[in-house]
Amino acid sequence: MAGGWSKVARRxxxxxxxxxxxxxxxxxxxxxxxxxxxxxxxxPGLWLRGYASGYVKKNAEVTMTGPYxxxxxxxxxxxxxxxxxxxxxxxxxxxxxxxxxxxxxxxxPVIRSEEAFLRSKFSGYTAYAMQVxxxxxxxxxxxxxxSDDGGFSGALYRKHREYNALIGAVAIYAALIxxxxxxxxxxxxFRW
Numbered sequence: 001m002a003g004g005w006s007k008v009a010r011r012x013x014x015x016x017x018x019x020x021x022x023x024x025x026x027x028x029x030x031x032x033x034x035x036x037x038x039x040x041x042x043x044p045g046l047w048l049r050g051y052a053s054g055y056v057k058k059n060a061e062v063t064m065t066g067p068y069x070x071x072x073x074x075x076x077x078x079x080x081x082x083x084x085x086x087x088x089x090x091x092x093x094x095x096x097x098x099x100x101x102x103x104x105x106x107x108x109p110v111i112r113s114e115e116a117f118l119r120s121k122f123s124g125y126t127a128y129a130m131q132v133x134x135x136x137x138x139x140x141x142x143x144x145x146x147s148d149d150g151g152f153s154g155a156l157y158r159k160h161r162e163y164n165a166l167i168g169a170v171a172i173y174a175a176l177i178x179x180x181x182x183x184x185x186x187x188x189x190f191r192w
Contacts, residue, residue, distance in 0.1 A: 006113035007113070009113075013107070020102065024172075025175055027092045027094055028092060028095070029090065029091045030177075030180045032180065035180070037089075041082070045079065048077060049074075049075055049078035049082070050163075052074035054152040055067065055156065058160075062125050069132065073111055076107055076135065077136075080135075083099050
């Protein structure tokens with residue numbers, strides 16, 4: 001059943017994100033201060049996703065350079081930073097709780113399924129997984145110390161269309177700002 005759910009989770013994670021965005025915008029209660037504070041998580045998340053996408057060669061090799069020398073899942077870590085940054089911007093405990101549940105129910109099985117695939121396809125994955133943490137980076141991982149960086153590829157970044165994350169973030173911030181400003185042109189705009 002776990003294998004079955006991971007397939008379902010992989011298929012529904014993107015459409016579920018759009019459904020969640022509607023729910024998110026409905027529940028969000030942004031303020032200028034929290035919008036600004038959210039950038040502390042959203043900007044590094046966008047950077048990490050973009051940086052990681054310039055290294056990964058999906059289904060062709062185990063990427064062990066760049067951010068992959070510190071965490072096996074920098075794209076998911078970037079997504080989590082972005083999501084929790086937007087939860088902060090929304091000022092809604094319900095959104096934060098729902099995000100934790102969604103990550104546990106959707107991303108944990110997806111990550112495990114991807115790891116099983118990589119173990120079966122690439123003989124070096126198990127050794128790599130023993131040296132590099134699954135999600136939370138280890139600043140001085142043995143892999144990073146021994147890594148030949150390999151270099152960021154703008155072509156890979158464009159191939160993976162990672163710029164869509166930036167476009168999506170800008171759109172969400174625009175919607176939050178519109179929600180914040182609708183009918184509120186007084187000093188309450190600047191309250192935390």
